[in-house]
Amino acid sequence: MNSDSSSPHLSNGDLAAFLDGRLDAPARSAVEAHLADCARCREEMVETQMALSELGPSRRVPLARPNTFRRATWIAGVAAAILVIAMVPRLRQSSLAGRGDEARVRGGSASSSIIVVSPHADAADAGHLVFTWRSLEPDATYRLVVTDSVGAPVFRTTTRDTAVVLPAAIPVARGRSYFWYVDALRRGGHSVSTGVQSFSVPR
Amino acid sequence: MADHLPPELVRLLDAGDDHARERAWTEFLAAYHRLVLHACRSRTHDYDGAMDAYAYVLERLREGNCRRLRAYAVDRRSAFTTWLVVVAKRLCIDLARQRFGRTEKGAADLGDRDLSRQRLVELTAEEIDLGTIPDPSEQTPETQFDAASLHEALHHAISRLDPQDRLLLALRFEDGLTAERIASILRLPTPFHVYRRLTRILGLLRERLDRQDNPVV
Numbered sequence A: 001m002n003s004d005s006s007s008p009h010l011s012n013g014d015l016a017a018f019l020d021g022r023l024d025a026p027a028r029s030a031v032e033a034h035l036a037d038c039a040r041c042r043e044e045m046v047e048t049q050m051a052l053s054e055l056g057p058s059r060r061v062p063l064a065r066p067n068t069f070r071r072a073t074w075i076a077g078v079a080a081a082i083l084v085i086a087m088v089p090r091l092r093q094s095s096l097a098g099r100g101d102e103a104r105v106r107g108g109s110a111s112s113s114i115i116v117v118s119p120h121a122d123a124a125d126a127g128h129l130v131f132t133w134r135s136l137e138p139d140a141t142y143r144l145v146v147t148d149s150v151g152a153p154v155f156r157t158t159t160r161d162t163a164v165v166l167p168a169a170i171p172v173a174r175g176r177s178y179f180w181y182v183d184a185l186r187r188g189g190h191s192v193s194t195g196v197q198s199f200s201v202p203r
Numbered sequence B: 001m002a003d004h005l006p007p008e009l010v011r012l013l014d015a016g017d018d019h020a021r022e023r024a025w026t027e028f029l030a031a032y033h034r035l036v037l038h039a040c041r042s043r044t045h046d047y048d049g050a051m052d053a054y055a056y057v058l059e060r061l062r063e064g065n066c067r068r069l070r071a072y073a074v075d076r077r078s079a080f081t082t083w084l085v086v087v088a089k090r091l092c093i094d095l096a097r098q099r100f101g102r103t104e105k106g107a108a109d110l111g112d113r114d115l116s117r118q119r120l121v122e123l124t125a126e127e128i129d130l131g132t133i134p135d136p137s138e139q140t141p142e143t144q145f146d147a148a149s150l151h152e153a154l155h156h157a158i159s160r161l162d163p164q165d166r167l168l169l170a171l172r173f174e175d176g177l178t179a180e181r182i183a184s185i186l187r188l189p190t191p192f193h194v195y196r197r198l199t200r201i202l203g204l205l206r207e208r209l210d211r212q213d214n215p216v217v
Helices: A012-019 A025-037 A039-055 A071-087 A090-098 B007-014 B018-041 B047-075 B080-100 B104-125 B141-159 B163-174 B179-186 B191-213
Strands: A116-118 A130-133 A141-147 A153-159 A163-165 A177-185 A191-193 A197-200
Touching: A012 A025, A012 A039, A012 B047, A012 B080, A025 A039, A025 B163, A039 B018, A039 B080, A039 B163, A039 B179, A130 A141, A130 A177, A177 B018, A197 B018, B007 B018, B007 B047, B018 B047, B018 B080, B047 B080, B141 B163, B141 B191, B163 B179, B163 B191, B179 B191
Parallel strands: none
Antiparallel strands: A116 A130, A130 A163, A141 A153, A141 A177, A177 A191, A177 A197
């Protein structure tokens, strides 16, 4: 068994090889013996195996899947969003309108995913970042999350609009990459997503 | 046989300077963020908690000049995707343990585990000698001693089983997993194979316990 020398538990390599069925008989037996006695490793193995089995052998994550999170979370999010929307300066909204109607696409037909309009992956304007996407259906509620390059959230908001201007107070560094996605709550209680998008701010 | 390293991982590990590393990390995330996000979201109902876990996993993957990812480059006994889900899921569980002392699932299952363990004792003891089964309603020193003796004998008998049989018992009676889930983990063809094997193991345990009670002179 190839456990880390500093840890009494199975190494990530041992567990992954066990789950892939790649261990020879003695190594497999050693891993099984450890799992039988170690509730901690067994819990990690079972949880991982469940996550893998949801993906199937291709290990491909579906682009859009029904959201399994509780509706209550969304309701709390919408309530928070009402406060956020009220606080976003009207000035920002009017400046967005001034950029042209192409930034506020509305009235799209219901579909299984959200189509992204902007920002483009490599042409984001650090001084004026606008996130826009096509409408999924009337009255849908959207949740935008922007993260830095390591996935730490830098901005979250919920809106019924299809465009959000990044507030000036949110720092966006030149030469850095960021990720963002929009989840939409549909009337049936399910949600769909843009999937994680990225953009870089030129130096 | 060692798996090939994915090109995004090779570029990330070979990146010579900060700029190249940043670019390679972006490429790596573009290829694998869905998988990591799936691992963080799997089996949780807490949206914000899952996103916090996602951020935590990415930080840990990147720390120490990607030392965890470098460990895969040395090991390579599994598919990279399997390894990545293992690492992400273990980090999520670690985070939950740090924050709450135990995982969401672990907290819910504590009561079930006690019941499952008791069920194992009953299953192995039920055909040995009805007169020796302790009656839980009679908490006398004698019944307590009998119960402790039975647990000790059972523990000893289980320790002599082969590792896969011990694991099967743990998954069934400690963790309370379904036969279908156990079949999937142990790569048995159907849940019926699990039931058949359980019957054989329990029979073996009863036989051993019986032999302890009535040793051949």
